[in-house]
Amino acid sequence: MKENFRKILSVGAIAALTLMFTAGCAKEPQSQQGTAQASYAIKTAEADYVAYSLAEQVLKDIAEIKMIIPPGSQPHGFEPLPKDIAEIEKAQFLFYINDRLEPWAKKLGGDKAFPLERNLPEVDPADPHVWMDFDNIQVMAENMAYYISSQYPDTEKQLLKNILNFHNEVDMVKRIYGQMLSNCEHKDIYHIGHLAFGYIAKRYGLNFKPLTGAKADAEPTPKDMAEMIKSIKENKVKYIFTEETLNPAISQAIARETGAQILYLHTIEHVTKQEFEQKMTYRQLMLKNLDSLAKGLNCKA
Numbered sequence: 394m395k396e397n398f399r400k401i402l403s404v405g406a407i408a409a410l411t412l413m414f415t416a417g418c419a420k421e422p423q424s425q426q427g428t429a430q431a432s433y434a435i436k437t438a439e440a441d442y443v444a445y446s447l448a449e450q451v452l453k454d455i456a457e458i459k460m461i462i463p464p465g466s467q468p469h470g471f472e473p474l475p476k477d478i479a480e481i482e483k484a485q486f487l488f489y490i491n492d493r494l495e496p497w498a499k500k501l502g503g504d505k506a507f508p509l510e511r512n513l514p515e516v517d518p519a520d521p522h523v524w525m526d527f528d529n530i531q532v533m534a535e536n537m538a539y540y541i542s543s544q545y546p547d548t549e550k551q552l553l554k555n556i557l558n559f560h561n562e563v564d565m566v567k568r569i570y571g572q573m574l575s576n577c578e579h580k581d582i583y584h585i586g587h588l589a590f591g592y593i594a595k596r597y598g599l600n601f602k603p604l605t606g607a608k609a610d611a612e613p614t615p616k617d618m619a620e621m622i623k624s625i626k627e628n629k630v631k632y633i634f635t636e637e638t639l640n641p642a643i644s645q646a647i648a649r650e651t652g653a654q655i656l657y658l659h660t661i662e663h664v665t666k667q668e669f670e671q672k673m674t675y676r677q678l679m680l681k682n683l684d685s686l687a688k689g690l691n692c693k694a
């Protein structure tokens with residue numbers, strides 16, 4: 394059965410089924426109505442918002458989902474509380490990104506902890522933000538479906554439908570990124586934040602210059618700040634980027650010092666309560682990011 398599912402999800406089959414599926418289904422996939430989830434026999438837990446939003450789409454009409462890291466918190470340095478451990482105990486599957494980002498998941502979840510980073514086409518061991526590559530997120534969605542279908546073969550048909558919907562959305566976003574980012578006046582992303590956008594920059598030949606390292610909560614050194622300010626001034630950079638969930642004091646100080654304006658990029662790993670309640674999707678958040686990138690780098694479609 395495992396091999397069968399992999400076979401169904403081969404690239405050629407997906408392309409053919411995508412055509413079949415989109416021909417018969419022009420409407421947007423319906424979001425779940427109301428806040429209460431339907432009750433399903435399969436119970437899953439998702440470590441962070443990347444895994445959770447993926448489960449919203451891939452496990453639609455299949456499984457219950459529950460995010461462990463609460464809205465307003467980010468995965469770097471997260472330590473589960475007893476209530477989180479109780480949630481994991483209730484679930485049959487714990488989906489997480491990788492051991493670099495969430496080292497607690499395997500320890501607590503044991504055999505039911507499933508990393509979504511498996512067989513990804515693009516992995517930098519120093520950068521855990523693998524979902525910022527479009528090919529990676531599509532394989533991560535397939536991995537999630539594969540883990541479920543290998544234990545619940547009856548879910549295959551619905552999983553395939555959900556995967557095709559998700560792939561269509563990501564393909565669309567990928568096309569728009571390709572069009573927008575192929576013609577930009579600037580290539581340098583001066584980011585007052587952490588290493589979250591390296592994959593997307595690499596894919597489109599942009600230079601990602603984060604102020605801090607791989608962890609969202611790392612403090613920049615005065616030397617790092619001084620060097621960035623010098624470079625922004627020397628290159629007459631008009632727009633700098635930051636993350637909405639970070640303390641704005643540093644980006645505001647750099648903006649004041651250099652005269653540059655601030656634009657926001659979304660990591661997806663860290664959502665506000667409002668974004669969580671709005672069920673913001675990968676597609677929506679990545680398109681918001683594209684708006685900022687296109688403005689800040691002066692790209693023309």
Ligand SMILES: [Zn+2]
Pocket residue numbers: 469522587588589607608609660662
């Ligand atoms: Zn991060």
